[in-house]
Amino acid sequence: MTQEVVDDMNTENAGSKQRMVAEEVLKHENPEIVAEVYNFRDLAHATENFNPDLLVGKGGFGRVYKGHLEGKDQDVAVKQLDMIGVQGNSEFLAEVLTLSRVRHPNLVNLIGYCANGHQRLLVYEYMTNGSLxxxxxxxxxxxxxxxxxxxxxxxxxxxxxxxxxxxxxxxxxxxxxxxxxxxxxxxxxxxxxxxxxxxxxxxxxxxxxxxxxxxxxxxxxxxxxxxxxxxxxxxxxxxxxxxxxxxxxxxxxxxxxxxxxxxxxxxxxxxxxxxxxxxxxxxxxxxxxxxxxxxxxxxxxxxxxxxxxxxxxxxxxxxxxxxxxxxxxxxxxxxxxxx
Structure with a gap:
């Protein structure tokens, strides 16, 4: 991962809290595991502008959409977090920092994330058979x-x-x-x-x-x-x-x-x-x-x-x-x- 995410947030004129989130991710990242950084436009395109027909899940912290990354020809799950101040940032950080440290066949893979402006999105491998x-x-x-x-x-x-x-x-x-x-x-x-x-x-x-x-x-x-x-x-x-x-x-x-x-x-x-x-x-x-x-x-x-x-x-x-x-x-x- 590079400094790109911090630069993106500066470009978006994000506040100090948003810059802090990106810097925190960079500080804790496991160098052996690379999570890609996406911009919001890419993920909006992947989900057909967050088409309700592609909604596959909804929870306390946001919505999950099925998406397709054309560059990789890969189906993904895109989680768009509901941003409610510090709480939203906290959930985003917890997820990115945790999954950036670990890899195991029984843990979902974090492919990447987006921290543009006030948007917080997470990109995972798509699980075809839903939940238990x-x-x-x-x-x-x-x-x-x-x-x-x-x-x-x-x-x-x-x-x-x-x-x-x-x-x-x-x-x-x-x-x-x-x-x-x-x-x-x-x-x-x-x-x-x-x-x-x-x-x-x-x-x-x-x-x-x-x-x-x-x-x-x-x-x-x-x-x-x-x-x-x-x-x-x-x-x-x-x-x-x-x-x-x-x-x-x-x-x-x-x-x-x-x-x-x-x-x-x-x-x-x-x-x-x-x-x-x-x-x-x-x-x-x-x-x-x-x-x-x-x-x-x-x-x-x-x-x-x-x-x-x-x-x-x-x-x-x-x-x-x-x-x-x-x-x-x-x-x-x-x-x-x-x-």
Whole structure:
């Protein structure tokens, strides 16, 4: 990356805050990973002037459009952030700085970004199969439910992405917003973590947590983070437990359409964890009982450990990956009523 982005912003007569954003990106960039700098006109052209028909997603921080970079003949996802003062700059910086430091098969690739004037845009590889959320909840008749093996493979991929952020990124990165809508699927149904706007670099040496303003998604956040703002990698482990339980059960963590005792997936499922005879009640009915019963027991045990109230009693993501490696390998046709 060059000084081009700073020069672009000066040309646009941007204020000092905008120049500061660009300089911050340059200061922290990983020289081994090059994110391209785009101007606003290029990305407007790529998205047909942000054509509403190309809108593929909308969230708390902006809109995502499908685009096409003619020079590269490449489909991309262009995220246009809603700029609300310092908050908007903060989300942009978090995403660029995080994804400029990391590369992993289970993290979405940041191709480039735009910081012209007041515009903040991020350009990612385009994920053809949408989000995990679209494949496990409220399925249309034309969508085939994931089988057991696919669900375990997806869980393993997500776990490996988190393990990389916690153990291999320097400094460690706390993802902070793991949920099924932030897990995107590529052509081969490989899961990739996306949307790093809430990501935080981990505690400094000698500290066991960082304190931050509580953000994220209700139901997916760990109890200690939701109550006190104390954030550790174990907060991500809890969120993984939520997503894993959603994968196993086909239920949303919060679903107001269900009876009152079933609206919160965690509080409904936890009493069932200790009684293996009730584990099939947790499994997604769309699986039609087609799973190895021993693997169901083990999967629920993993979810239960991740969902422990006390952070220190939760496993590390590296331990979760080892357990899921086994579950993703097992091809067994023993059913709940089998031997």
């Amino acid at each position: 959320e679209e494949h496990i909840f409220d399925l249309d008749d034309n969508k085939t439910p994931f089988d057991w093996h696919t669900r375990m493979m997806l869980a393993k991929g997500v776990a490996k992405g988190l393990e990389y952020l916690h153990n291999d990124a320097d400094p460690p990165i706390i993802y902070r917003d793991l949920k099924s809508s932030n897990i995107l699927l590529d052509d081969d149904m490989n899961p990739k973590l996306s949307d790093f706007g809430l990501a935080k670099f981990g505690p400094k040496e000698g500290e066991d947590h960082i304190s931050t303003r509580v953000m994220g998604t209700y139901g997916h956040s760990s109890p200690e983070y939701a109550m006190t703002g104390e954030l550790t990698t174990k907060s991500d482990v809890y969120s993984f437990g939520v997503v894993f339980l959603e994968l196993i059960s086909g239920r949303k963590v919060i679903d107001h359409r269900r009876p009152s005792e079933e609206k919160n997936l965690i509080t409904w499922a936890q009493p069932l964890f200790k009684d293996q005879s009730k584990h099939p009640m947790v499994a997604d009915p769309l699986l039609n009982g087609d799973y190895p019963i021993k693997c169901l027991h083990q999967a629920i045990a993993i979810a239960a450990m991740c969902l422990q109230e006390e952070p220190n009693t939760r496993p590390y993501m590296s331990d979760v990956v080892v357990a899921l490696d086994y579950l993703a390998m097992v091809q067994d046709d023993h059913k709940p009523n089998g031997d």
